[in-house]
Amino acid sequence: MESNELNSLPPPDDAFEKLLRANAVMPPLDDDGFSRRVIAALPPARRPAPQVWLAAAGLAAGLVTVLAGIALAQPAPSALVAFNTELVDAVDQLLTPAGTGALAITVGSLWFAFRDRWHPAWTKRF
Amino acid sequence: MTDQELIARAVVSGDRAAFGKLVQRHQSAVRHFLRHLTRGDHALADDVAQETFVQAWRGLTRFRGNSAFATWLLGIAHNHWRNARRRQRGIPMEPEHLAALEPVPSPAPASDLKHDLAHALRALDPDEQAVFHLHFQQGLSHSEVASVLLCPLGTVKTHLNRGKEKLRPLLASWNPTN
Secondary structure (H helix, E strand, O other): HHHHHHOOOOOOHHHHHHHHHHHOOOOOOOOOOOOHHHHHHOOOOHHHHHHHHHHHHHHHHHHHHHHHHHHHHHHOOHHHHHHHHHHHHHHHHHHOOOHHHHHHHHHHHHHHHHHOOOHHHHHHOO | OOOOHHHHHHHHHHHHHHHHHHHHHHHHHHHHHHHHHHHHHHHHHHHHHHHHHHHHHHHHHHOOOOHHHHHHHHHHHHHHHHHHHHHHOOOOOHHHHHHOOOOOOOOOOHHHHHHHHHHHHHHHHHHHHHHHHHHHHOOOOOOHHHHOOOOHHHHHHHHHHHHHHHHHHHHHHHOOOO
């Protein structure tokens, strides 16, 4: 695409271009303590560990609540043929207030833990 | 150690020393660009440069590596400069500040051609100067300049061509094709 656009431009004056390029280059600036000042001004590093633990704890709490609810409601199935029925029942359990609450805790914990890394396009408007 | 490795260290373990190396590596480009944008106001340029790096530290996890780290930093710097200029709008300039509105001075003694070029650059519009600076003085490609200034690629090329056409007569005595 770029080459097409370049083709529409007037022919480059190589000598003038080289002249500009050779004489426009600037020598690098000395640091003069600038980096040290920047490092001193940095805010405290974010500690990801608590967020990870919160996410893990939330996930575990959600799973335990759901599994406990299922286990208390009925005995675990022993036959694979009952799998589909159990799955439907599990989903039903999720739709109870306890299951929904557990799911909300899990989703909320995950969102809290990773909110800094989640930047969907629609949030850029705000 | 590459930029990517230093960024990974800074992101994963909050390694300030790794980020410090990135600052040392890119401070010259960022400060040159901001000195250019502030037209030689070194103090303001360094303030904005510091804000740029602090913002980069905060948003380092959002750097995806789609562009060079330097290009990403220059984009942040340009954005901070626009915000700073917006804040300063309406504040009258002091005479000593006006005296500082010169093209970025080189610490080394300039050759006659470099001096003439620095003088000729004043004939360019601010947008043309910014594009010229990033392309010729910082060595960025057309698409990188467009990415830093958040403008279309065609606009960058137009600014460069217009700038060159303005500079050509001003530097005619140095142009070997004349």
